Amino acid sequence: MSEEEKNDKLPATGEILCTKRHKYEAAKLLGKGGFGAVFLVKREDGENFAMKCESYDVKKQVLSMDCKVLRGTFLIQSPHFCQVLDRGKVVDRFRFLIMKLVGRNLWDLRIDREPPKFTLNTSLKAAEQCLMAIQDLHSVGYLHRDIKPGNFAVGRPEANEHHNVFMLDFGLCRKFAGESTDKDLRMPRATAPFRGTTRYASMAALRQIEQSRKDDIEAWLYMVVEWTVGFLPWRRLKGQDKEEVLRWKEDIRTGEAYEDFMQGLPKRQFTEIMRYVDTLEYHSIPDYDYVHYCLQHACKQNNCGPTDPLDWDPGSKYHGPTFADREKKQKIAIAAGKAKDTSKEGSKEF
Numbered sequence: 001m002s003e004e005e006k007n008d009k010l011p012a013t014g015e016i017l018c019t020k021r022h023k024y025e026a027a028k029l030l031g032k033g034g035f036g037a038v039f040l041v042k043r044e045d046g047e048n049f050a051m052k053c054e055s056y057d058v059k060k061q062v063l064s065m066d067c068k069v070l071r072g073t074f075l076i077q078s079p080h081f082c083q084v085l086d087r088g089k090v091v092d093r094f095r096f097l098i099m100k101l102v103g104r105n106l107w108d109l110r111i112d113r114e115p116p117k118f119t120l121n122t123s124l125k126a127a128e129q130c131l132m133a134i135q136d137l138h139s140v141g142y143l144h145r146d147i148k149p150g151n152f153a154v155g156r157p158e159a160n161e162h163h164n165v166f167m168l169d170f171g172l173c174r175k176f177a178g179e180s181t182d183k184d185l186r187m188p189r190a191t192a193p194f195r196g197t198t199r200y201a202s203m204a205a206l207r208q209i210e211q212s213r214k215d216d217i218e219a220w221l222y223m224v225v226e227w228t229v230g231f232l233p234w235r236r237l238k239g240q241d242k243e244e245v246l247r248w249k250e251d252i253r254t255g256e257a258y259e260d261f262m263q264g265l266p267k268r269q270f271t272e273i274m275r276y277v278d279t280l281e282y283h284s285i286p287d288y289d290y291v292h293y294c295l296q297h298a299c300k301q302n303n304c305g306p307t308d309p310l311d312w313d314p315g316s317k318y319h320g321p322t323f324a325d326r327e328k329k330q331k332i333a334i335a336a337g338k339a340k341d342t343s344k345e346g347s348k349e350f
């Protein structure tokens, strides 16, 4: 099937899509995949949203996974996920969901810089938010399995959300908690087909071993290193070069390759994170607080202040969500007896 045939079922710019509640006009294509696309849409009241659509031709439906995951993260009121506001379908063509519109993704934001890297302050602050997003996703029982900079975006400046990082694209998510009432961890499969992006994939994923929470953290680490240094040593290798990328990832753990890899990074804290991640096993519950503590330590050692500005908003004090805010909010909610301590759910029950 040609690209055109694959996509001719998707909406055209200017097309009007109706749900039971609203009408939306497809205004602009924001991103396109094999059997799906994301559009900027305008609601009849003039408000802008993002519409993610999936063609009926798709072999494996993933839009329902986006929905399930985003319902879970909405229930815990995580600030790192877009709320789904509406959904619908155009029979025989595509299904769609309407969600909060966010801004630029963290791949594009880095690539546009000269040299293409973030300041250490920005890398560490974005790293903290992405870690919280991963922790929230795990707390509702899902693994992401495709942690990469293109799957994180900042909010829109018009909405004053550009200090907030959002996680996107749940098409490769997998529920790691069993369906039984005691929420046991699912049994790992003997081998698991590769899911993810070679450049950021964990060593276990590249070896086709069933992924678990630690693998999202390992991928997060490669992403943060790329932001900070501007590249990863295996940047020239392609998606199909899995064995070579795996060899690189093994090599950077010792000797000369380790020393080179740590160039330009807060060496002590990044070594601690890498060594810590390497101690984790399939069943391990990552100690997110410990990883966060290492990031905080890296900030302090390098004079990155809590309100130092982000690279994409150099004129304003940083006001994005932090670990400290989250703990404060939880304490207030728990004290008021209004909320369950869901952030720790993963660690207690799974």
Ligand SMILES: Nc1ncnc2c1ncn2[C@@H]1O[C@H](COP(=O)(O)OP(=O)(O)OP(=O)(O)O)[C@@H](O)[C@H]1O
Pocket (backbone or CB within 6 Å): 030, 031, 032, 033, 034, 036, 037, 038, 050, 052, 082, 099, 100, 101, 102, 103, 104, 105, 150, 151, 153, 168, 169, 170, 171
């Ligand atoms: N809520 C949103 N607001 C604005 N832009 C978005 C939103 N969701 C996704 N996008 C943009 O559309 C692109 C594709 O989105 P997403 O990753 O969810 O879809 P996909 O079809 O699975 O894409 P891919 O195959 O590239 O991962 C993203 O990189 C992002 O730039």
